[in-house]
Amino acid sequence: DGGITQSPKYLFRKEGQNVTLSCEQNLNHDAMYWYRQDPGQGLRLIYYSQIVNDFQKGDIAEGYSVSREKKESFPLTVTSAQKNPTAFYLCASARGTGEGEQYFGPGTRLTVT
Amino acid sequence: AQSVTQLDSQVPVFEEAPVELRCNYSSSVSVYLFWYVQYPNQGLQLLLKYLSGSTLVESINGFEAEFNKSQTSFHLRKPSVHISDTAEYFCAVSAGGSQGNLIFGKGTKLSVKP
Numbered sequence: 001d002g003g004i005t006q007s008p009k010y011l012f013r014k015e016g017q018n019v020t021l022s023c024e025q026n027l028n029h030d031a032m033y034w035y036r037q038d039p040g041q042g043l044r045l046i047y048y049s050q051i052v053n054d055f056q057k058g059d060i061a062e063g064y065s066v067s068r069e070k071k072e073s074f075p076l077t078v079t080s081a082q083k084n085p086t087a088f089y090l091c092a093s094a095r096g097t098g099e100g101e102q103y104f105g106p107g108t109r110l111t112v113t
Numbered sequence: 114a115q116s117v118t119q120l121d122s123q124v125p126v127f128e129e130a131p132v133e134l135r136c137n138y139s140s141s142v143s144v145y146l147f148w149y150v151q152y153p154n155q156g157l158q159l160l161l162k163y164l165s166g167s168t169l170v171e172s173i174n175g176f177e178a179e180f181n182k183s184q185t186s187f188h189l190r191k192p193s194v195h196i197s198d199t200a201e202y203f204c205a206v207s208a209g210g211s212q213g214n215l216i217f218g219k220g221t222k223l224s225v226k227p
Binding site for chain 1: 122145147149154155157158162164203205206208214215217218219220
């Protein structure tokens with residue numbers, strides 16, 4: 001079955017540690033996205049990538065980093081510089097043809113204490 | 114720049130009653146419009162979309178939305194809701210083109226009560 005996988009579903013870390021969230025897709029999509037979701041705030045774009053080996057900052061990129069070495073993978077690292085990292089993180093992909101329709105993974109809930 | 118406003122953060126409704134979730138957008142260019150649904154602790158699922166053509170679009174589970182260009186709206190409606198429709202609904206807009214990034218509203222929590 002084609003789709004997007006995110007792992008793990010729940011992640012716990014101590015403050016000051018970097019943590020990497022996994023996102024893999026087998027839809028052969030060119031574009032991939034990372035969003036952060038907080039209650040009542042909707043989805044905010046962290047980073048996106050339209051093509052392998054290229055990515056752009058979204059609206060709230062500070063404290064995060066990404067890589068896009070393979071078409072199917074777009075891992076997100078939450079660094080210790082992110083002041084409030086506890087949130088629900090969603091990965092999405094799209095064909096990249098410009099219509100905008102995105103397909104979402106199940107999300108990772110990160111808790112930092 | 115585009116923006117999306119979902120006018121109600123929460124909508125409580127009784128089972129079998131009709132519901133309308135409101136969405137307005139602002140954009141200086143033609144847009145594509147989407148409604149997504151999110152069940153607790155899950156990702157977003159596409160409910161329906163307007164790309165072009167008929168301004169009334171329908172989903173397989175009874176929801177419909179109408180694109181109104183003059184009012185810059187894309188309200189979501191269902192004539193009779195089920196308990197299982199309880200979820201958060203997000204309206205989103207894209208200007209298309211090489212970027213195609215989605216701009217999301219803040220979401221409306223639909224709570225269907227027996």
